Amino acid sequence: MRERRREREEERRVSRAIGFADFMAFLMVVATGFSAFATWRTATITSLVFATADRPFMGIAKLEFEDTGSQKPYVAILYKNFGKIPAVDAIVSVNAWLDGKVAPDPIADAMNVTETGSIPPEVDHFFYRYFTPDSYQDIASGKTHLQIEWRIVYKGPAKGSEYCDFKRYAYDARTGTFRHSGGSDKCRGEPVF
DSSP, rough: HHHHHHHHHHHHHHHHHHHHHHHHHHHHHHHHHHHHHHHHHHHHHHHHHHHHHHSEEEEEEEEEEEESSSOOOOOEEEEEEEEESOOEEEEEEEEEEEEEEEESSSSSTTTTEEEEEEBTTTTTTTEEOOOOHHHHHHHHHHHHHHEEEEEEEESSTTTTTTEEEEEEEEEEEETEEEEEEESSSSSSOOOOO
C-alpha cells in the first residue's frame, strides 16, 4: 500500500511538472508570436521611414510677378526638389486662369507643359507664365482674379515609383502676393472659379 501511495504521489508530481512544462511551453509560443509581430511591425515602419526619406519631394518655393512694366509681364514660378535624391522624368504644367477663363498669353503658341528630365535636390528651376499688359493691370488692381495651377508628375529612383504634386495659387491684389488655394498629391483638381 505504501508503495502504491508513493507511486501515486510520484505520478502527481510528474503530472504537475508536465503541466507546468506545458504551460511554460505555451507561454514561450505566445512570446515568440509577440516577438514575431514586433519584428514585422518594426520592419514595416522602418521601410516606410526609408521610403519617405529616400525620395524626391517636388514643390514650389516662390511665385511672383516680374517685369511688370514691360509688354510681357510674367509670373516666375520657382520650383525645386526638396528631397535628398533626384527626381527623374518630370513633366511640369502651368495654367493661368482669369475669372475662370484661360488667361491670354502674348506669346503665340506658348508652351504650358515642359519635360524637365532629371531634377537634382535643392537646385532652383523656373517656369514662366506671361500675360498681356492689360491683363496684368486688371490683375494688379483687383479687377480680375488670377489663379495659377501648377502640376508636376515625376518619378523617383525606385522602380515603379511615380509621384505628383498639384497646387493652386490665387493672386491677392491687396497684398500683391500669391496665396495657396488648394492642391493635392493625387494631381486632381478643378478650378475654384
